[in-house]
Structure formats: structure tokens, C-alpha cells
Amino acid sequence: MSKGILRPVFLGMGVLAGLAVAGCGSSGNTRPNGTGGSTGNAGSTGSGGSTGSGGSTGSGGSTGSGGSTTLACTANPTTALLTNFGSAAGDGGVTAGGTWGTTGQLTGSVFGYKGAKTNDAGVMSSVTATIDRTAMNLKLAGTVVAADYAGGGMAFSTCVDSSNWTGIQFTLGGTADGCNVTFQLQTESQEPPSNKGTCTASSCYSFPQLPVTIPTDGSPTVIKFSQLEGTGMPSAAADFEKEMFGLQWQFTSAAPPDGGNQVGCSPAMTITNVMWTSN
Numbered sequence: 001m002s003k004g005i006l007r008p009v010f011l012g013m014g015v016l017a018g019l020a021v022a023g024c025g026s027s028g029n030t031r032p033n034g035t036g037g038s039t040g041n042a043g044s045t046g047s048g049g050s051t052g053s054g055g056s057t058g059s060g061g062s063t064g065s066g067g068s069t070t071l072a073c074t075a076n077p078t079t080a081l082l083t084n085f086g087s088a089a090g091d092g093g094v095t096a097g098g099t100w101g102t103t104g105q106l107t108g109s110v111f112g113y114k115g116a117k118t119n120d121a122g123v124m125s126s127v128t129a130t131i132d133r134t135a136m137n138l139k140l141a142g143t144v145v146a147a148d149y150a151g152g153g154m155a156f157s158t159c160v161d162s163s164n165w166t167g168i169q170f171t172l173g174g175t176a177d178g179c180n181v182t183f184q185l186q187t188e189s190q191e192p193p194s195n196k197g198t199c200t201a202s203s204c205y206s207f208p209q210l211p212v213t214i215p216t217d218g219s220p221t222v223i224k225f226s227q228l229e230g231t232g233m234p235s236a237a238a239d240f241e242k243e244m245f246g247l248q249w250q251f252t253s254a255a256p257p258d259g260g261n262q263v264g265c266s267p268a269m270t271i272t273n274v275m276w277t278s279n
Contacts (some may be wrong), residue, residue: 069196070159070193071159071188071245072158073158073159073160073161073188073242073243073244074159074161075106075156075158075159075160076162076163077105077106077162077164078105078164079105080165080276080277080278081273081274082101082102082106082154083100083101083102083154083274084273084274085100085132085133085136085272086133086136087134090102090103091103094131094133098110098131099157100154101157106157106160107157108156108157108246109154109155109157110129110138110152110153110154111153111248112126112127112128112129112140112142112150112151112152113126113127113150113152114150115144115145115150116148117146118145119264123143123145125142125143125144125145125149126142126143126150127140127142127144127150127152128141128152129152135270137173137270137271137272138271138272139174139268139269139270139271140152140251140267140268140269140270141174141267142266142267143264143266144179144251144265144267145253145264146253146261146262146264147253147262148252148264149250149252150250150251151184151248151249151250151251152249153186153246153248153249154246154247154274155186155245155246156245156246159188159244160243160244160245161242161243161244162225162242163242164276165241165276165277165278166224166226166277166279167223167224167225167226167227167276167277167278167279168185168222168223168225168247168274168276168277169220169221169222169223169273169274169275169277170220170221170247170271170272170273170275171219171220171221171271171272171273172212172213172214172215172221172271173214173218173269173270173271173272174214174268174269174270175267175268175269176213176214176265177265177266178254178263178265179251179252179253179265179267180251180252180253181214181250181251181269182210182212182250182252183210183211183221183249184207184209184247184248184249184250185207185209185228185232185240185244185247186207186245186246186247186248187208187232187233187234187243187244187245188243188244188245189233189234189243190204190205190206190207190233191204191205192204195245196245197245206232206233207248208229208231208232208234208240209228209231209250210227210228212249214269222277224277225237225241228240247274251267
């Protein structure tokens with residue numbers, strides 16, 4: 001996990017009229033120095049820079065460098081459903097202000113992030129996050145230029161100790177349009193202090209990760225924490241389970257099967273029914 005990607009905090013909390021919530025699209029979420037590239041086996045994609053986890057400060061947090069306050073990893077949800085992105089605000093749904101989750105369990109926001117490259121037409125890799133409370137999904141959509149990356153996901157409002165659970169599942173739909181997709185688990189020790197994390201190394205964002213695909217039959221994708229061991233930092237499941245900051249999905253430009261040059265792609269992937277699992 002050698003790719004250190006630096007970028008400022010970027011949280012998606014804007015409200016679209018009536019039905020949807022969209023990730024803010026600002027120039028502040030550009031992450032320079034990313035290398036993009038194709039996705040190989042588990043752990044081979046560059047760990048994408050995520051947004052800062054949540055907007056609130058966990059009680060008992062200590063002050064990190066730069067004046068930011070780290071989040072205390074005390075939450076240990078007992079309800080399986082994180083969110084179905086529906087309209088039942090506070091009960092697994094989404095509020096009008098864009099907060100998903102269950103009151104007293106876990107809540108959070110959504111975000112999108114940019115890549116590092118701009119193509120000859122002036123298009124920069126970028127993905128936005130939009131919640132549709134009627135269709136009950138989170139949509140990550142945008143453009144990834146050749147040999148680059150972009151993505152988005154769900155930031156937790158606090159640092160989570162998920163030791164009640166053994167994995168996570170979600171249902172993917174829509175299209176990746178030829179992009180490789182990698183699920184990444186954000187961890188506190190790989191987020192910098194500016195994102196309420198504790199990483200002060202020259203290279204952060206080496207998250208535990210696993211390549212995923214969009215099932216054609218609509219079945220859920222189940223990821224056991226044991227599958228993420230050794231793919232990021234912390235390396236052991238027993239350690240990263242206790243410092244979860246959020247979930248993200250990164251799209252990378254795929255190399256053609258004939259070994260030719262990489263080409264861009266325009267994903268429009270949906271995510272719903274995000275749940276903890278204990279199987």
C-alpha cells in the first residue's frame with residue numbers, strides 16, 4: 001500500500017429539491033499525486049483519499065496536530081442496518097439535511113472525491129454522491145479519465161468499534177462502465193489530523209480494501225473483515241475493526257484486455273441496504 005494521496009476535507013451534505021441529497025462538488029476535494037492505474041487482486045489499487053469522517057467531534061477526543069480534534073472510537077452499533085437510504089429519517093433512512101442512519105446507533109454523511117488527472121479535453125476525474133430517498137439508494141456517478149481514479153462513499157459521524165460484527169454487506173446496482181471498483185474501509189490511523197484522524201506519515205490513506213463487481217442478479221455483496229486483512233492499515237482485522245471511519249468505493253481506469261492503453265470510464269453505480277453482518 002504505497003500510494004499516499006493528499007487532499008483537503010470534502011463532505012457531501014447538500015440537499016436537492018424534494019427527493020435527493022447530493023455531495024458538494026468543490027475544487028477542494030482534488031487529491032494531487034495519485035497514480036491511478038488498473039485494479040489487480042485485493043489490495044493492489046491505490047487507497048483513495050477519503051473525506052473527513054463525519055462532521056461532529058466525538059466526546060473525549062484528543063487534539064491532533066493542526067488543531068483538529070480526533071474522534072473517539074467508542075461507538076459499537078448493535079443494529080445491523082446502517083442505512084437503506086429511504087425516507088424513514090432516524091430509523092435507517094435519510095433526513096432532509098442529508099444525514100443517514102439510525103438515531104442512537106450510527107449516523108453519517110455522504111461524499112464524492114476527485115482524482116489527480118485531467119484529460120486533453122479538460123475533463124478531470126471526479127465522482128459525486130447523490131442520495132435518492134424515493135429510489136432508496138446512494139448513487140456515485142461521474143467520470144474517470146484514463147489511468148486515474150475517483151470515488152465516493154459514506155463518512156461515519158464518529159469513529160466506530162465494530163467488534164459486534166464480522167463483516168459488512170451492501171447491494172450494488174447501476175453500471176461501472178468498465179471501471180474497476182474497489183471497496184475500501186476508512187480507518188482512523190490512515191486519516192490525517194485535518195480529517196480528525198491520527199496519520200502523520202508522509203503517506204496516508206492506505207485503507208483495507210477489496211475489489212468488487214456489480215452483480216447482474218441484484219444479490220448483495222458480502223465482505224468479511226477477515227478478507228481485508230493484510231490489504232491496508234491496520235493490517236489485522238482485530239485492529240481495523242476498532243477504528244472504522246467510513247466506507248468508500250473507488251473507481252479506477254481499467255487496462256484493455258489486449259494490453260493496450262488505459263481508457264476512461266463514466267460510472268453511475270448505486271448502493272443500498274448497507275448492513276453489518278455476523279455470519
